Amino acid sequence: MIRSIWNKGWPPFLTAILLLLLWQFGVMIAGTPTWRLPAPLTIIEEGIRQAPLLGKHISHTVTVTLLGFSIGSVLGLIIACVLHVIPGMKSAFYPLLVLSQNIPTIALAPLLMIWFGFGILPKLIVIALVCFFPVTVATLGGLSNPDPGMHRYLQMIGASRSQLFWKLELPYALPSVFSGLKISATYSVMGGVIAEWLGSDRGIGVFMLLSKSSFRTDRVFVAIVLIVVLSLLLFGAIALLEKWIVRWKTAKS
Structure with a gap:
């Protein structure tokens, strides 16, 4: 048992x-003093006490995260499909996509604030930049590895390039697409928090900064727990969606 x-x-x-x-x-x-390292029960108690205040912070972070994650994921899918379908595009632009990930988000975010102000737009850009790359890479990998037997069969019966893409390559790439989405889901909440650090009046990131400034380590841990929980919930939602859509993989396995 x-x-x-x-x-x-x-x-x-x-x-x-x-x-x-x-x-x-x-x-x-x-x-150990609480300001240095609070105990788990102390963190839970503080989270319960701060629950009324945390509501507006959580709702703001969730809204910005979901919007940025959606934009970044759609952008990643579009980029991957374009690079895969158009000859020469992958070899020309894929290295630039890799180089773009070497720019630290924390360094790029202040520039976005200068260019676009302190509204929601720079925050969405930060989250989208964090999310699009895993989706692009995973989708490209899936599109490049369809079933060889099916690929030969469709070519033999005269399938066009468009038919190969929509009927074979894209369906077989769905597990890879969802792998990229799950990776992006784990990054998106932290991307939203980083964006809030650099300019916002609410959100989990703002709550964390205020707690750090007042040496409330227990509240900082509350914010960390919220970030982890939100990331896991978004990851779980993507996993459930994958299980519902990619049924043929579940049946095969």
């Missing part, structure tokens, strides 16, 4: 609980 429970995905959960217990008792035994 223990082995059955262990094999159903419990190891990460049980490991996390064990680490939290070690953290809790370690802080209690060492007598």
Whole structure:
């Protein structure tokens, strides 16, 4: 029975609980002050106390994150399809896409604030820049590796380039597309928080900065927990959508 429970995905959960217990008792035994390292129970209590205030911060971060994630994902899909379909485009522009990821987001964000002000637009650009690259790379990889047998068969019966793309390459690339979306989902919330650090009046990033300035380490950990939870929820939503859309892969496996 223990082995059955262990094999159903419990190891990460049980490991996390064990680490939290070690953290809790370690802080209690060492007598570490709260401003340096709060115990998990202290963080939970502070999160409950701050719940009324956190509502507006969470809603702002979620709204900006979802918008930026959607824009970045759609942009990544379009770029990948264009690079794949048009001959020579991938070899010409793919290295530039890789180079674009070497520019730190924290360094680019102030320029966006100067160019576009302190509204929602620069925040959406930051999140979109974080999200589009994983989707582009994963989609390109999927489009380049369709089923060889099906590809030869469609060519033999005279399928056009457009038919090969829509009926074979794109459907077979869907698992790769969702892999890129799940990676982007984990980055998008942090991208939104970074954007809020550089200019906003609300959001989890603003709450974190205010907590850091007042040496409220427990509130900083509350913000970190919220970021992790939101990232996991978005990741889980993408995974459920993948399971619903890519049914042929589930049936095959």
